[in-house]
Amino acid sequence: MQIHSSIPELRSTLGSRGRIVFVPTMGNLHEGHISLMRQAREHGDRVVASIFVNRLQFGPNEDFDKYPRTFEDDCEKLRAAGVDVLFAPTERDLYPEPQQYLVDPPEIQNQLEGEVRPGHFRGVSTVVLKLFNIVQPQVAVFGKKDYQQLMVLRNMTRQLALPIDIVGGETVRAADGLALSSRNSYLSSSERAEAPRLNRLLNRIREAVLGGETDFVKLERATAVELDNHGWKTDYIAVRRQSDLQVARGANVPLVVLAASRLGAPRLIDNIEI
Numbered sequence: 001m002q003i004h005s006s007i008p009e010l011r012s013t014l015g016s017r018g019r020i021v022f023v024p025t026m027g028n029l030h031e032g033h034i035s036l037m038r039q040a041r042e043h044g045d046r047v048v049a050s051i052f053v054n055r056l057q058f059g060p061n062e063d064f065d066k067y068p069r070t071f072e073d074d075c076e077k078l079r080a081a082g083v084d085v086l087f088a089p090t091e092r093d094l095y096p097e098p099q100q101y102l103v104d105p106p107e108i109q110n111q112l113e114g115e116v117r118p119g120h121f122r123g124v125s126t127v128v129l130k131l132f133n134i135v136q137p138q139v140a141v142f143g144k145k146d147y148q149q150l151m152v153l154r155n156m157t158r159q160l161a162l163p164i165d166i167v168g169g170e171t172v173r174a175a176d177g178l179a180l181s182s183r184n185s186y187l188s189s190s191e192r193a194e195a196p197r198l199n200r201l202l203n204r205i206r207e208a209v210l211g212g213e214t215d216f217v218k219l220e221r222a223t224a225v226e227l228d229n230h231g232w233k234t235d236y237i238a239v240r241r242q243s244d245l246q247v248a249r250g251a252n253v254p255l256v257v258l259a260a261s262r263l264g265a266p267r268l269i270d271n272i273e274i
Contacts, residue, residue, distance in 0.1 A: 018045030022137035028068040032172035057123030186266040
C-alpha cells in the first residue's frame with residue numbers, strides 16, 4: 001500500500017490508470033470501515049482510502065482534539081484489506097490557506113443531525129468535494145450508519161453533476177446489534193451493556209410500521225421517553241422518507257427511522273430502513 005500526504009504526489013501516483021474507488025474516513029478504523037474497503041474492491045480496479053480528521057465538521061464544543069487517532073493501527077488494517085493507496089494529508093496539505101469557499105447544502109443540513117450540530121454538513125460537504133477533486137474517483141463508498149451524510153453527499157454529487165457513483169455500505173453491527181462506531185470506545189462497561197437498546201427500539205418501530213401503524217409521531221415520542229427513562233438523553237427519533245429525509249405522511253414510500261441519543265458522554269446514532 002502506498003501512502004501519500006502530498007496532493008501532487010497522490011495525483012502522480014493515481015494518474016489515469018484504472019477505475020478508482022474512493023473510501024474517505026477520519027481514521028480510528030473498525031470493522032465497519034474495513035467492510036467498506038472490501039465492498040469498494042467490487043466496484044473498480046484501485047481502492048483509495050483517506051484518513052483526515054476534518055476540523056470544519058466539528059463544532060466548537062465537540063471532540064476534535066480528543067477524537068481517537070490511531071494511524072499505525074489503521075495502516076495495518078488497510079493493508080490487510082487490500083487497499084492500494086492511502087491519502088493521509090495534514091491540515092497544511094488539505095487547507096494550505098483558510099477555506100473560504102464552502103459547500104452549503106440545502107435546508108436538510110439544519111435538521112436532525114444538523115439541528116444538533118450546526119454547520120456539520122457544510123464542513124462534511126466541503127471536505128468531501130475537495131477530496132473528490134483531489135482523488136478524482138469514479139466511485140465513492142460511504143456507510144449507511146451516517147444516513148443523513150450519505151443522502152447529503154449523494155444529492156450533492158448528483159446536483160453538481162460529478163462523474164462519481166455513490167455507493168452506500170450496510171451498517172456493520174456487533175453481535176448484540178450495536179452499530180460499530182469509532183466513538184463506541186468512549187462507552188463505559190455499563191454503558192456498553194445498555195447501548196444495544198437503541199437498535200432494539202428502532203427495530204420495534206420498524207415492526208410497528210410494517211404492522212400498519214402510521215402515527216409516526218406517537219412512535220417517535222414513546223421511543224424517546226423509553227430511552228430517556230433508561231438514562232439516555234435523546235436528541236431525536238424520526239421516521240422520514242429515505243429519498244430526502246423529509247417528514248413522512250404515510251408508509252407508501254420507502255422510509256427510514258433515524259435516531260441520535262447520548263448515553264453518558266458518547267453520542268450514538270443509528271438508523272433502520274423500512
